[in-house]
Amino acid sequence: MTRAELTASMSLRLGVLFALVALAVFALIGWALYVQVDNNLSDLPKAELQARYSVLEPALGRDGSPEHWARISNRLHLLANEDRRLQFWALSDDARFQLGQIDDNLRAGIDGQSGIIDLQLPGHCPQKVLISEFPALDQRPPMRFLIAIDTSTFKQARHALLVALGALGALGVVLASVLGYWVARIGLKPLRALSAEAQSLAPPRLSARLSGAAQPAELQQFVSAFNDALARVETAYSRLESFNADVAHELRSPLTNLIGQTQVALTRGRSAEHYFEVLQSNLEELERLRSIINDMLFLASADQGSKATRLVSTALAPEVATTLDYLDLILEEAQVSVQVQGDAEVRIETALWRRALINLLHNAVQHTPAGGVIEVNIERRDGEVILAVCNPGERIAEEHLASLFERFYRVDPSRNSSSAGNHGLGLAIVKAIAQMHGGSVFAESRDGLNRFGLVLKVDKSA
Known part of the structure; x- marks a missing residue:
């Protein structure tokens, strides 16, 4: 698959999205699980120290003789040998009641401390230490008793959990992306079928259509x-x-x-x-x-979207009169007359507007019998100015009216011009001029009269 295909592939994009969603979900769940387990692992050393101490405390505080302490010391040595994580110290002014190797680093680390603390001695693993105080009893002077447990195993467990969660998360993301891509391929199969069907549509098969009945x-x-x-x-x-x-x-x-x-x-x-x-x-x-x-x-x-730009506010009735003067010889030869009714003021580009009027009137003259009267009606209604050129003539079939403003369209399929000057673009130009002014055109034929005209929108405040 090329780079362009990879970029354009919706299946691949959906697969990547599945991977990102899976990454977010696995990261959130993994983080929550890790925090919960880490909290529990952090409490385990403390819980184990407290459990050990609760067993030893009665024996430590019951007898203060050197013989009793010797038996307890032996027992503590056995416990330390059985569980290498454990270590015991006893600090006392009497050497007979001391236990373990007590150096300056240890004394500095526990100086002023009590309860359960974290301790890091040089050359040793991190430890959690429970410090307890025992008052003088019989021959034993006051004593500080310490139980320490190695926390490196718990840190290793946390690290192993983190690695496992990361590996499982990565595997989950990979599986989600692969399965997501596969699901997307299946889901987009109807779209690929439509694409193949659409590619077969080309001239002259433009009448064919896509079948959507069986589609999602x-x-x-x-x-x-x-x-x-x-x-x-x-x-x-x-x-x-x-x-x-x-x-x-x-x-x-x-x-x-x-x-x-x-x-x-x-x-x-x-x-x-x-x-x-x-x-x-x-x-x-x-x-x-x-x-x-x-x-x-x-x-x-x-x-191409050209617009009328040189707009001036103009009264339409005088413009029609000026245009009629220009067409005077044509009207005289055709033996028709023109009546103008109404007036309205609108912003227009005068040169374009006169060209549209000439084409509308010329079209009316061509289709008006000798002696006929052409009416030019101008009215303002509902924020619009409507100019309609109405001439008597044969009725135009309804199916032709919508196409009369198309280029070279004639009701007569023979395409023959009624005169040398008519080449079938007059009404198309009228429509173009109307659109350049943001307006529209219309054509009607009823009761022996044919009406062609333009509709322009005007500001209601004008």
């Missing part, structure tokens, strides 16, 4: 979201294919005309007047090509 509940939501994304990709892919075909069609027609007219003109000598007509016709086709290219560049810029 945690993956069903992912499958649903992935299938929704596939549906959007399929729609976008279909639109892209249609867009490519439309672009090719729109560019091919003027190019074909240019090539055909030029070839005909070059077949034999022509008059200057004929060449002028050919050049004039070619110029019209070139203007059409430039218009298509400019519109496509504008839409590409809008797709």
